[in-house]
Amino acid sequence: MYGLTAATLADLLRRLGEMEAASWQDHRLRGSHQIAVGDLVAEARQRLETLGQDDIDELFSLRLNGKPRLWGILDGRVLKILWYDPDHEVCPSHLRHT
Secondary structure (H helix, E strand, C coil), X not given: CCCCCHHHHXXXXXXXXXXXCCCHHHHHHCCCEEEEHHHXXXXXXXXXXHCCCCCCCEEXXXXXXXXXXXXEEEECCEEEEEEEECCCCCCCCCCCCC
């Protein structure tokens, strides 16, 4: 839910290119998963309202590496990206290294 620097955006695009050939099942095995909107922090739920997406029940958390996540709506085989979460704060995990 942060602005991106040019360097961060370039790194994200490179990383997404590397991940493109993997299946959604592969991504799930690496820690990506669906999250119920009710489990998100209040700021994220409010952001969904602002975006006109408050009718969504679940979002997909795409694990990039370590803490950073991309959040979006998984629509078939396409992830419609909503925001970047560099510090895993949209739905904090209480497990180490997640």
